[in-house]
Structures are given as structure tokens and as C-alpha cells.
Amino acid sequence: MSSVKLPSNWFSNIEIFKNEYMICFHTLSNLRADLTRYIEKQLFISNDSNIILLLNGKQISPLEIDDTFKEIDTLNNFQILLDKVNITKCCQGAVIANQNANIRASFGAQYVKSSGQWRHSNCLTIIKESDNIVCSWCKRLTFSIQRKCTKLKKEENTRVYFSPNKKKIVQTLQKAKAIIKKRHFRASRKIIQLENQLNKVKNEMSAFGDKELNAIFERLNISNEQSELIKEIFAAAKVKNPKNRRYSENWMMLCAISNKVSGEFKSPCSYKFLLEQKILPLPCVNTLRNHLLAIKVRCV
Numbered sequence: 379m380s381s382v383k384l385p386s387n388w389f390s391n392i393e394i395f396k397n398e399y400m401i402c403f404h405t406l407s408n409l410r411a412d413l414t415r416y417i418e419k420q421l422f423i424s425n426d427s428n429i430i431l432l433l434n435g436k437q438i439s440p441l442e443i444d445d446t447f448k449e450i451d452t453l454n455n456f457q458i459l460l461d462k463v464n465i466t467k468c469c470q471g472a473v474i475a476n477q478n479a480n481i482r483a484s485f486g487a488q489y490v491k492s493s494g495q496w497r498h499s500n501c502l503t504i505i506k507e508s509d510n511i512v513c514s515w516c517k518r519l520t521f522s523i524q525r526k527c528t529k530l531k532k533e534e535n536t537r538v539y540f541s542p543n544k545k546k547i548v549q550t551l552q553k554a555k556a557i558i559k560k561r562h563f564r565a566s567r568k569i570i571q572l573e574n575q576l577n578k579v580k581n582e583m584s585a586f587g588d589k590e591l592n593a594i595f596e597r598l599n600i601s602n603e604q605s606e607l608i609k610e611i612f613a614a615a616k617v618k619n620p621k622n623r624r625y626s627e628n629w630m631m632l633c634a635i636s637n638k639v640s641g642e643f644k645s646p647c648s649y650k651f652l653l654e655q656k657i658l659p660l661p662c663v664n665t666l667r668n669h670l671l672a673i674k675v676r677c678v
């Protein structure tokens with residue numbers, strides 16, 4: 379091993395691997411933006427003089443580096459191979475993996491993590507062109523990632539890739555979402571239609587004067603108690619804010635009696651229920667209490 383002339387920034391040692399001695403040579407990548415580096419090139423000589431070459435963690439045939447390579451039978455042959463591996467340019471990959479974790483799902487099988495870098499699954503590993511540090515596939519992936527990051531910053535929709543199994547689940551969910559969206563749209567439209575109808579009826583009711591109402595009650599022979607209720611409903615329709623409602627004296631007394639009766643029958647919830655459901659224009663219990671107090675004071 380000491381006879382091998384190591385190129386600069388190359389390291390060597392002897393390891394025991396699967397109970398056999400192995401001579402190992404390696405060099406590191408250039409420093410990345412986050413000051414980290416990874417093992418870029420590795421050459422191993424096994425006990426039986428076999429040569430294993432790894433570039434970016436991927437096993438490569440020495441023939442790809444040196445097409446005249448046959449086998450290491452002399453030290454000189456190995457030195458030639460080592461020097462050729464040293465000047466071989468390796469693809470630096472697209473981007474640092476841990477700095478772009480949020481875009482992982484968007485590319486799926488298109489890219490793989492290797493030595494802490496995202497690389498295209500078709501990464502060429504060896505770069506033949508002298509002025510490039512990234513292969514054409516990883517360059518394409520870099521553009522895609524940059525475009526994706528820009529879209530994420532602008533909060534635009536991005537295309538997400540799924541495995542076939544997950545794709546089926548996603549499609550089912552997307553169909554269910556589309557159906558719910560349609561139902562929601564129809565329900566919203568119906569609510570608007572009903573609100574418009576209700577406002578129309580309210581307007582028609584507010585246009586009704588007491589005289590017209592009394593005439594109808596007389597013509598239809600409606601009892602006083604029922605007339606009071608209908609008058610209150612018409613009066614409530616004329617007021618936009620329920621807090622601004624004014625109740626007639628008769629109606630207040632009727633409500634006070636109802637509240638009292640429901641209390642005596644140990645079911646105060648019935649008045650409360652009618653009040654909360656807004657079935658009738660009922661005054662709240664506090665208003666009733668204040669009204670009764672005012673009557674008592676006037677009586678004193």
C-alpha cells in the first residue's frame with residue numbers, strides 16, 4: 379500500500395471486511411453550502427486482487443473510467459486506474475437533501491437521496507463534459523425543484539406524485555371531496571334562495587298595517603289570544619335587530635303566565651326551548667322579570 383502514490387486529498391487504510399483484509403482508498407467531495415462533505419470516490423482491493431469502484435456510493439465498473447482496464451496484475455496498473463479515478467468528475471447532485479425536505483413528495487420516484495444530496499434516479503454519476511459539475515438529469519431536477527420552491531413561496535398549487543397504491547386512495551378521496559364540494563355548493567345556493575324568500579315574506583309582513591290585520595282577524599273570526607300572537611309575529615318581522623323588539627302589554631303578560639306555568643309544571647325548559655328555537659317572538663326571562671318588577675313598583 380505504501381508503494382501507491384496517493385493523489386492529493388486521497389486517504390487509504392486497511393480494513394477487515396467479511397473476515398478478509400481489504401485495502402481501501404477514498405477521497406471526499408468538495409465542501410457543500412452547509413460546510414458538509416461526503417465520500418465521493420472509493421476504491422477497494424480485495425484479498426484476491428479484485429477491484430471495486432464506488433462513485434457517489436454507486437458501484438461502477440472500472441471500464442467506465444478506463445476502457446483499456448483488464449485486471450490489476452501490477453502495481454503500475456493500479457496506479458494508472460487510481461490516477462484516472464482521481465481526475466474523473468462526479469455529478470454533484472441537484473440540491474442538499476435536508477434543506478429541501480418539504481418538496482420530497484412532489485417528485486416521488488423521480489429522485490433519490492444519495493450521500494445527503496437529492497439526485498435524479500437516472501443520474502449519470504460520471505460527467506464527461508469538462509465545464510459541468512452536475513449531470514444533465516440532475517440539472518433538470520434542479521430546475522424542477524427551484525420552480526417548485528418558487529411555487530411554494532407563492533403558495534400556488536403544485537403537482538404531487540404518489541405510488542400506485544396511494545394514488546388509488548388519493549383518487550377516492552379526491553372524488554369524495556368533489557361530491558362534498560358539489561353538495562356544499564347546492565346547499566349554499568339553497569340557503570341563499572331561502573334567505574331571499576324569507577326576506578321577501580318579512581318585507582310583505584312589515585308592509586301589513588294593524589288596520590289590515592284587525593280586519594282579517596274579524597273576517598276570519600280569530601280569537602284575541604291568537605290575534606295577539608300573530609300581531610307579535612308581524613311586529614317582530616318589522617324589526618331588523620331582535621334586541622330592538624318592543625312587546626305589547628298583553629303579549630308580555632301572556633308570556634309571563636306561560637313562563638310561570640311551565641315553571642310550576644317543573645318544566646321551565648319548555649319556555650326556554652321555545653325562546654332558543656325562535657319559534658315565537660318571545661321576550662327573554664330577564665325582560666319578563668324586569669317587566670313584572672316594574673308593574674309591582676307601579677302598584678306600590
Ligand SMILES: [Zn+2]
Binds near residue numbers: 514
Ligand atoms: Zn446527476
